[in-house]
Structure formats: structure tokens, C-alpha cells
Amino acid sequence: MATATPIQSQFSARRRSPVSGPRLETRFDRRLARILVHATNVFCDKGYAAASMRDLSRASGVSLSGLYYYFESKEELLYLIQKHTFSTIVDRLRSRLDEAADPAERIRLLILNHLEYFLANQKAMKVLSHEDDVLKNGFGAEIAAIKRKYYRICLELLDHYKLSRGLEFSSRTAVLSLFGMMNWIYTWYNPRVDARVTELAQEMANIFLQGIGAVPYEGPQKKRPPISD
Amino acid sequence: MATATPIQSQFSARRRSPVSGPRLETRFDRRLARILVHATNVFCDKGYAAASMRDLSRASGVSLSGLYYYFESKEELLYLIQKHTFSTIVDRLRSRLDEAADPAERIRLLILNHLEYFLANQKAMKVLSHEDDVLKNGFGAEIAAIKRKYYRICLELLDHYKLSRGLEFSSRTAVLSLFGMMNWIYTWYNPRVDARVTELAQEMANIFLQGIGAVPYEGPQKKRPPISD
DNA sequence: CCATAGTTCGAACGTTCGTTCAAATAGTAG
DNA sequence: CTACTATTTGAACGAACGTTCGAACTATGG
Numbered sequence A, B: 001m002a003t004a005t006p007i008q009s010q011f012s013a014r015r016r017s018p019v020s021g022p023r024l025e026t027r028f029d030r031r032l033a034r035i036l037v038h039a040t041n042v043f044c045d046k047g048y049a050a051a052s053m054r055d056l057s058r059a060s061g062v063s064l065s066g067l068y069y070y071f072e073s074k075e076e077l078l079y080l081i082q083k084h085t086f087s088t089i090v091d092r093l094r095s096r097l098d099e100a101a102d103p104a105e106r107i108r109l110l111i112l113n114h115l116e117y118f119l120a121n122q123k124a125m126k127v128l129s130h131e132d133d134v135l136k137n138g139f140g141a142e143i144a145a146i147k148r149k150y151y152r153i154c155l156e157l158l159d160h161y162k163l164s165r166g167l168e169f170s171s172r173t174a175v176l177s178l179f180g181m182m183n184w185i186y187t188w189y190n191p192r193v194d195a196r197v198t199e200l201a202q203e204m205a206n207i208f209l210q211g212i213g214a215v216p217y218e219g220p221q222k223k224r225p226p227i228s229d
Numbered sequence C: 001c002c003a004t005a006g007t008t009c010g011a012a013c014g015t016t017c018g019t020t021c022a023a024a025t026a027g028t029a030g
Numbered sequence D: 001c002t003a004c005t006a007t008t009t010g011a012a013c014g015a016a017c018g019t020t021c022g023a024a025c026t027a028t029g030g
Helices: A027-046 A052-062 A072-101 A103-120 A122-132 A137-163 A170-186 A199-212 B029-048 B053-060 B074-097 B103-120 B120-132 B138-165 B171-187 B197-213
Strands: none
Touching: A027 A052, A027 A072, A027 A122, A072 A103, A072 A122, A072 A137, A103 A122, A103 A137, A103 A170, A103 A199, A122 A170, A137 A170, A137 A199, A170 A199, A170 B171, A170 B197, A199 B171, A199 B197, B029 B053, B029 B074, B029 B120, B074 B103, B074 B120, B074 B138, B103 B120, B103 B171, B103 B197, B120 B171, B120 B197, B138 B171, B138 B197, B171 B197
């Protein structure tokens, strides 16, 4: 069972970290998490750069200066959001991949996991996708490392699929196209008109899996090439 | 032959608009275009919100106050960039679609047109994609109108393809997935390691066309479903 | 030459930004 | 209660923000 990774920073000196305390989640952690939720909403609506600390103060009900008791800068706040969101989705994928051995099925699991988490945490995932390269130096390096790890996993899934079917295509282009399909939904998904997660995941998986498994295109031609079906 | 749409705003009163003058491109228009190029670079690197008018002044070599001779606000500047970029890509698609009648070929043309323009004007397209909903009111409405027009064209291309092949799938999901694949490249494309435009367009077109043309997925199963090839 | 319109700029406006800090309050253990 | 720590705050800091404005410059036609 996958569980959300705890919100913790290795940069700011965390106050009240319970190393061996009875309560695993301190009051500090709970209040911080609450602030992070409000901050995610604000960052999602206005964008990181355009969102002011005063906006965050208003949204969270904590005074402007009070916010700085929980993190050291606006930048660290974005880092905490992105780190938590990204780590959770990777952890969930990891434990989910144990369920299936078939290469195609594992790719379907990847897509389902990504979209399920994406739509269940739409605002956080928009902040993760949209504010992709605003963090610099230490913060940025750590997020980039998680991103590389996630990318690596997906690339290996694709390579196994390719091998198992004897296919030939650029794994890099395919993986990044798939990410594009999935991540772009934050710009258009509307729960009122669009399909539910499982259905959407199946549609995208169909497009992608059939797409990479088919014969390559050989140039313009008068007669249509035979398509399966 | 498709040509770039002229840079012109219906909001600010344009100075020196050549209604019937001998020169079609005034000194004013040329200077404005030069500023727009520099502004595009800055918006691309720092993001619209984080880019300051002083950054634009430094990059373009025009004094801070001098910029306001060419446009009335930072917001109008973004509008001019997006309007010009988006109008051009739509115009080019329109004239290009005359070249082919086959539904599949027309979709390939859409993809090729989009990616060619995207990679040839990578910075402007990033500004268009990334700063998608920052413009409000009049400016925002006008960009949204172009966007709807572009979306409509693509949707019709897909519907024709569906009809010609008797396929069944959600055109909306398919179109938006395709846009995701294509637009996401601004986050990863690297000319040193990635394929050239025509090759990339062919790979994406293969994935997409074969993807939407294949039999639907029927759920997990032990035996692999038959794939064309 | 002058007159006029087009163009550029330095200086400044008022506002908002992220962050700091000393002081005040709330919570808890003895 | 007292003593201590954890938490919260109002007020203020200097810096940077988008924008304005009048003066100065340039180009052009008469």
C-alpha cells in the first residue's frame, strides 16, 4: 500500500521534528500541511511568481510574518509542495508496478497511476507541471533528481515493452510524448464534460500502446495502408 | 503561400498606421517588432510575471520609459506576442491544408505544421503555451478566440478521419491528447539530441494515427491481443 | 532657416514586494 | 502559581515593481 511521503525539508532546520516522540505527526507538521494546501491553491490560480506572500497569508488565515515560522522563504514553500507531490506519485507507481509483470500491462498501470493522481490532486500537479523550472540551485536540483528518477522508470518500462515485442522506435520521443499527453490535461480537463479517470486512462493507453506498436509510416500514398481492424 | 500576420493591436491606438502609405512596414512597426523579439526571449527565460519592464529595457536596449512609446502596458506586450504567434500558425495551417484531401494526410499536415512552427519559433511558442491564461478581459478574450478557432479546425480534421474509417473514439480527448504531445515539447526538446522536425512529426503522427485507428482495449488479459504486424 | 511631428529618455510617482524582528500571546511541565 | 518554550503578530525595512511626464533630441517638409 502506497502512502504519501512526509512533508519535510532537508534545507530549513525543522523545528520539533519528532525523532522518537510518541506522536509521529506534530502540531507543527499539521499546521504546515494546512498552509501548504492553501498555498497550492494560490500558486495554482495565480502562478508562483504572481502569487504574493500576502495572498498566501490571506488564503491560509495566518499572518504574513507568521508564515515564516513554518518555512524560510517563498521558494522553499514551492519546493515543499513540489517535493511532496512528486515523491508521492513516484512512490505510488513503484508499489503499484509490483502488481503486474506483463510489459503492456505495466505501461497501462503507469498511465493509470499518473492520471489518477493527477486528477485527484489537480492543483498540486498543475503547480508541479507549470512551475517546472523556477526552482534554482539546491531546491531545483532535488526536484530535478526526482524527475529524472521518474523518467528513468518510465523509460525502462518502454524498453521492456519494445524488447518483448521486437519493436523499433525512439523510447525517448515516445516517453516524452506520453508525458505530454498526460500532463497537458491540467490545461483542459473539466470533470463536467470529460470522462472519468479510468476511462480517460484507458483511452490514452489505447492511443499510446497501439500507437507505438504499429507499423511505421512510409510516406504519402494513394491507397490507405492496412490498419488492424 | 502563408505569410506572417502583421503585428497590430486593436486596443492601443497605433501610431503611424499606414492605411494607404507607400511603405507597408513603417519604422514604428519595425522597431516594435524588434522589441517584441527581445521581449519574447525574456518572457521565455523568466516567465511573464517574473520578467520586469527593466529586464525588457535592458534586453532590447530601449530605455524603460521609451518602451511605453510602443505599447501601453506589459500586458499588451504579451498580447501582441501571443496574437502574432498564434495567428501565424493558424494561417499557415489553413493554406497548407489545401495541399491534401486525404483525411489521414491532413492530420499529418496539421502535426507537421504545428511542430515545424513550434521548433522554428520555440521561444514564442513557449510564451504562447506557458502563459496561456494570464491575459484577462479583452486581451484574453481575443487570444481565446483564436485558440478556439484552431481547436475547431483540428476537431473537424479528426471527425472527418473518424467518418472516413468508421472509427469510434472521443474526438475531444484525442485532439487534446495530440496537443499535449505536441505542446509539451517546449519542456524537453533539445536540438542536439532529438530528431529533426520532419522525423519528429512523423514519429508523433505514427503514434497518434495508429493509436486512434486501432481496436479498443478490452481489459486485462493473459493472452496478448493481436496487433497489426 | 523655422515649424512640426516622431522618438527617446532621466527622474520620479505611488504601490507592492519578500523578509525581519522585537514584543505579545498560548501552551505546558514543574 | 512560575518558568520555559512554542507560536503568532503588527509594524517596519529596503528593494523592486509598472507606469507617468515633461523635457530633449531627431528627422522631415516647407
